Amino acid sequence: MKLHHTYFYHPDFVENNTAVIEHFERQEISMQKIQNALGRAERFIVPENSFETTLSMGIEAARGVLKESNISILDIDIIIFVSSSPEHHIPCDAIQIHHALNGKPNTLCYDMNANCIGAFIALDQVSKYLKGTRSGTKALVVCAEKFSRILDPDNPITAFCLSDSAFAFIVENDGDNTSGLLDVLYHTDSSFCNTVLYPPKGNSRHDHGDLTTWDRIFDGMGSVNFALENIPLFLKRNQISLEQIDLFLFSQFSIRNINMIRDYFQLPEEKIPFYSKELGYTGASSPFLALDQYQKEVKSLKKGDYILIWTLGTGYQAGLMLWKY
Template identity: 35%
Template sequence: MGVKLSYIDVCHGSKVVSNNFYIEHFRRQDKDIKHLLEDVMGRDKRYMLNDDESVLQLVIKAGKSVLKKANLEGKDIDAIIYSSILPEYISPATSIFIHKELNMSPNVMCLDVNANCAGMAIAFENMSNYLMSSKHAKKALIIGCDDDNAIIDPNNELCYGNYGYAACAMVLEKVDEDCGLIDNQYYVNTDIVDKVLYPSHGFSNFLKSKNLDELYLKWLPFSVENLISNAVDIMEKMIKQNGITKDDISMFCFSQLAVKNIYKIRQAMGISEEKSLYIGNKYGYTGTSSPFIALYEAIEKGKVKRGDYVMIWTFAAGSQGIVILLKY
């Protein structure tokens, strides 16, 4: 028995914005971000929303698209998890709105999760185990989409210009096959817990603030060296413990936050570019959905096929990281 990642699909904003917009934006502030944006982060363009688009519309579109791809209807799904740093609604849960738009049955677990950029990977791990243990649930829908642009400080060159809009949706299905989640490992390092704060003084002070500047998301400089070394260590141990080799893995799907991070992991582990796609230059950084969009692109390009091993690594502010080994 396994939990199969049966289908995966991606829907993105319809407007394409190039780096030139952001380079010029910060040039007017006497800041040169070209090296940071292009060489460190690896950005080229990103998908943004038009004025008549919303994140909720994008999420619903992705949900409908993956169900159509799977030849399923909303009533066939037993659980839905929506992962986002900033859902359209926190009351009721945005997953309830998705439930309504997808015409799901009454006996469905609806859950919103926020583990920042690691949210969708954590949702995948949790939902895989839930389906294995549940007596009733057989199929689950996971959708991830972030709307960081709504709260980003336009004067913060570390984050403004990094993000794009793309929702990723996937169907998990309990099947009588050797597939799905094989292993996973979390790690937490709170040394940088104060570097990406939102709200900057907590929700207890959010509505009391008279300073508009405090209502923006900002990044303070932080090092990812410890995160990368931990990730490499966990991945190498996990590969060995599960009786396979690095060469047995068809694709490594990493966080798309910065191409420099991927370069460092490739070098440390001896992984080729072909087996560790970087798609942040096309989509921008999409937060929670980013490693699964990399997986989607790898599947679409024929680089990942049924029965292949895939390794996922991503991390979130604070910081929390997760490594997943799965059999597609």
Template identity: 35%
Template sequence: MAGIRIVDIDIYHPTNKVGNDFYIEHFDARGVDIRGLLKALGRDTRYKIDNDDENSLSMAFEAASNLLEKTGLTGADIDLIAYASQTPEYIFPTNSLMIHRLINGASHTICIDSNANCAGMTAAFEQVSRQMLGNPRIRRALIIGSDYVAPHASPDDPVYFANFGDAAAAVIVERDEQAVGFIDSIYQTDTCVYGNSLFPAQGLAKLGQTGVDAGAFHVKFIPFDDSICVGAASESIRTLLSRNEIGADEIKAACFSQLSIANIRAVSENIGIGEDIAVYIGDEFGYTSTSSPFIALHRAISSGQIQRGDKVLFWTVGAGWQNVAMVVEY
């Protein structure tokens, strides 16, 4: 039986690196102390776009280009391009179609954009893997996750303004008759905070009718306890591992949402995974949203934490909220 295996992964981030001091001083001037918030989230630095030429699409292209060069493949070798973003540079045409043009993709290539907010790239990986299992004509897929949240973060909102970093990840998966690869996934949805992160705040229809003031195209965010997803996420992961007869000790890397180091530790403890297994890159990259579990995967591979044949657990959560978890044999 064929499996969908990870061929390779690469990332891109801007060169500009910003430490906590900038944000602490920014909010001190507004009479808001964010030191406790930054410590709770596990932030130290983050890479930030500091020019007018870069955006979510350009970062996606750089990550994809790095990956194609690394693997020796070309755009013509890709049968499906899936682009996951909650801040796409364009709504139409699709950003995946633009990537297709930039990498000189083949005429038969499927191009799809998807959005599950911060869970987007993980959900795209899962959906593409299942599509490939059902369609043997799709041999290789390029999956990209890229968000550029900064332009839409209010300078008065500590969570969105100080928490996020800019980066993209790209992964190529391949149908392989001898591989295991993608094993299984699980979703869990609870809409109790569906209105706490809204963008555009008034919806696209009103935006098109009334416009928006320059610099005011921001996420409407109502703070809430982000740890509310931990219990449900832990239960879902236990179910996922149990039904696939996988022990927690078999997981060699846990690539989780990098939103909060406290949540990573809590989920890890709940499911019996050691802190040395859970990969944390949020102190360097900040929170890169949709790409964050895959930037963690890139770190796990490049550091030698995982080898071929090892099992990797993914978990992330999207706004509103929705938990997504999956397990893959690397």
């Protein structure tokens, strides 16, 4: 199983967070603590006068990964669209992507919304599906978010945290059973289910202009504790040591959370990429965007390298994944 082609698409407009921070500081809202926890400098935003949507960005990312990989859309057997802010509910946006790219008739298409852990779950599901089916060998996973249309500009956490963007990757069952998904572990604490909400009163009472409500009580610490408690046991059951992990792909939401895990296990900083400072937080795609940027800016992974993925989604749920490249 291979995860070997990735593509990042983003709007042209870059917002520097200096002005946003100064806006809150003038209201005597200290941003230093939030900035230290999240680690942000810039992010990509779809301007208000733009016609760009979650779907259009997803289509561009899909076209980009197919072009760069030299894989035809006719070779794609599954299209999964991952988003918390889809353009459509009916039909699913994966079908819209299939139509835009002229996909073949015998293609499975579906959307997934598991918030920021969505791409992680999609990789888990599609790896198992491809391994167990005779109906296909290649899957196209497309993640896209237009967060700027649903986030509250007056909330100091969401006002400068998230980027509008799209990301696509291809998963291929090449018949090599020595690579791919080795193990996965999930953790859910639904007591946080009302801390981040959109629409805030549900679709049955949705009003135009509704924005996401975000209670600062949700900071991801539960998922950090999950990682600290379970990484050793998770690796032990797979007979892998921390020293054998070649790359740690952690949720890019908070640099503080990453550093807590790094310091606890005394992990080498060069093995834990963080790109949200320059790119903003991209939601579900964030650990895989870190993989993309690491291979472009640092070095390419080689066959047999071990990857440990940790990420989380609001509500909340978290996961650990062991992948062999």
